[in-house]
Amino acid sequence: MSTSNHTVKEARPQAGLPSVSTEVRIRHFLKLLTSYWLSSDWMFAWFGTAFLLGSKYIVIYMSVQANSWQRSFYDVVQNKQVDLFLPQIIEFFLINGCSAMVLVLEVYFYGMFSMRWRTFLTTEYVARWMKNNGFYSMERAALIDNPDQRIAEDIKEFTNSVMAIVVGFFGSITAGISFGSVLWSVAAPIRFLIAGYHISIPGDMLWYSLLYTVLTTGAIIWVGRPLISRTMRQQQVEADFRFGLIYIRRNAEQIAFLDAAPTEVQSLREAFDRIKKNYHRLILAQMGINATGHIFDSIGKLLPVFLTIPKYFAGTLTFGGIMAAQDAFRQMTSSLSFFYQAFQSFAQQIANVNRIWAFDQMLERKDATGIQIIRNGGGTISARDLRLDFYNNASLTIGDWTILPGQRWVIVGPSGIGKSSTMRAIAGLWPDGAGVVHVPSQGLTMFVPQRLYLPMGTLKNAICFPASPEQYDDDQVISLLSVVGLEKHAQRLHGSRSWADQLSPGEQQRLALVRILLYRPDRLVLDEATSALDPANALHFYATLLERLPSVTLISVVHDERLKPFHTHCLRLAAEGATQSALDPEEETVC
CATH class of the missing domain: 1.20.1560.10 (ABC transporter type 1, transmembrane domain)
Structure with missing residues (x-):
């Protein structure tokens, strides 16, 4: 039986618009x-x-x-x-x-x-x-x-x-x-x-x-x-x-x-x-x-x-x-x-x-400013009294949370609890709620969602986005394609097409790693960035990432238990709130 939950709906109401005079x-x-x-x-x-x-x-x-x-x-x-x-x-x-x-x-x-x-x-x-x-x-x-x-x-x-x-x-x-x-x-x-x-x-x-x-x-x-x-x-x-x-x-x-x-x-x-x-x-x-x-x-x-x-x-x-x-x-x-x-x-x-x-x-229109984003010096990300509000009147209390430079946090919890929304709150994209999030103003913080955005144009342009492709040498990009197992696309580096349609979801997520290694961020936020990869490639993703960027501050949302040992701390989300713990890589059950 075939199903599809997509429907072409009528235009959305222009919410929040008061009736105004001529x-x-x-x-x-x-x-x-x-x-x-x-x-x-x-x-x-x-x-x-x-x-x-x-x-x-x-x-x-x-x-x-x-x-x-x-x-x-x-x-x-x-x-x-x-x-x-x-x-x-x-x-x-x-x-x-x-x-x-x-x-x-x-x-x-x-x-x-x-x-x-x-x-x-x-x-x-x-x-x-x-x-x-x-x-x-x-x-x-x-x-x-x-x-x-x-x-x-x-x-x-x-x-x-x-x-x-x-x-x-x-x-x-x-x-x-x-x-x-x-x-x-x-x-x-x-x-x-x-x-x-x-x-x-x-x-x-x-x-x-x-x-x-x-x-x-x-x-x-x-x-x-x-x-x-x-x-x-x-x-x-x-x-x-x-x-x-x-x-x-x-x-x-x-x-x-x-x-x-x-x-x-x-x-x-x-x-x-x-x-x-x-x-x-x-x-x-x-x-x-x-x-x-x-x-x-x-x-x-x-x-x-x-x-x-x-x-x-x-x-x-x-x-x-x-x-x-x-x-x-x-x-x-x-x-x-x-x-x-x-x-x-x-x-x-x-x-x-x-x-x-x-x-x-x-x-x-001014968005709700319940969650306040403050940029300051240093490399620490911290949240104070953080609470996320959702459209169904539900909320998620995270409280105080500090991510020190070099720490690697994994966020876990049941589906729909608010793991991706927590990422958005850190990025300043989720204003609904309360609390303060302090984010560094120096260095590069990079957010990688589950589905990578690949603009129209050449493959090199898609990899280097949003930077200009001229900032990176072809040899550097080709070398990184080999690292992630995409060397077959090296000859198409300057081919122009819709790469979001040409590449499989797994290839796109491996391409995300190429982009990460090009940019070499100080802080990296991964929202199920390996969900389309097979176990071997997912492990290779994290192993290569930490080998090339050993001091990166990492926040990940993952469901694969085998990826959790790559992290040093755990934030577990539940309906009653959030709990934090340090991880011992020697233990079999880490979070």
């Missing part, structure tokens, strides 16, 4: 928006902004000139002025040629600006995420879903679109004023009678366009209200599905051994069903927006003609004036309908900003 989110948006302009790249930021705003103004100016050309051209056609036809054609190409050139430069600067802005924000957020092992704390406590997507996707979408929205808003105001003056020039007063008084309001075309814009924008906002929440939900379920696929890749061998592919297929199917369900709701919201927009667009094409045709029949407006008025009405309503036209982009950006804001809150 004002707080707006302040965060402005901070996110303006931080780049105050960065070390401020010169390009301000120059790029000025260029994009200036190019938008030039494009609008050329559009006004095109509107004026349109009036003149159709008047020339109506009056059959053949001698003026060619100059009109030349003017047309000049106007549109200038517009095209500016638009091409605008596209280039948009791309450059968004990439440099994205580079700045990505660098900042990656640094904050990695600082003080914040990424580990966030994952350990399951504080927020998909931080990788927030850095890789949300920031990219934000920088790609927000500047276009800002420049577009500026352009809509500029275009509204420019084409509003054109409409004013062809407008007549609106006259009506109220309580015996004759009322006359000048600029009928201008007011009609404003009324049309207000009605259109209001309708789109009302119809599109669900779009923001559904867009944010879509981002979450898409990220969860993608994480499920990545998780299967990471655990491909285990799933294959369990013959658990059908179970994983069902899990992915359920995750994808959530995508389809929300996407259907998203389509319905977009359908409403598109249908409403189409109706108002159709009305907007004919409305200015209906409003100006009486003046044409009365002889007060030329045919060129009608065409100019129609174009100006379209440009005016289009500019003032900017919010309606960009509504889907607004919805996307609001969702992005909300997710980045939630990520910010988690990055600024």
